[in-house]
Amino acid sequence: MARRAEASSAGTPATLALARAGIAFTALAYEHDPRAQAFGLEAAEKLGLDPARVFKTLLAQVDGELAVGIVPVARQLDLKALAAALGGKRAEMADPRVAERRTGYVVGGISPIGQKTPSPTVLDESAILCETIYVSGGRRGLDLELAPDDLLAVTAGRYAAIARER
Known part of the structure; x- marks a missing residue:
């Protein structure tokens, strides 16, 4: 069962x-x-949310540098599109242990916000159509609802078409 939590808690x-x-x-x-x-789909189901508004945070190596x-x-992350959005040539998914070490979060609870070592961040442009979206709050079982522009402001991120159908 979902419950709303105060920011401080x-x-x-x-x-x-x-x-x-x-x-x-x-x-x-x-x-x-x-x-x-599937941690993100679990969040959407348990919170009773439209999966199109629930976003997962994935880490990739773009030309050897970590990116979000x-x-x-x-949907799935289109690695070629992510590389292109960041001006790179090649991308591959990051090793989960590297992702955990660099972000300070565990897989399934990696938030794009407040990472130990921030990385270039790209939000799929489909978020533009939503007043608010949901992303991991930094642990499994916690999602945060916020405006997509606010997410980009706090992560110094940008929009690009980086998602593709499964």
């Missing part, structure tokens, strides 16, 4: 970064099932 680097930046957000917590394979791609949970 969520207490992750992501919520703290948003509070410091003065960005309005809502934290939504749910009971994470440790057997879940944020795409709707029902």
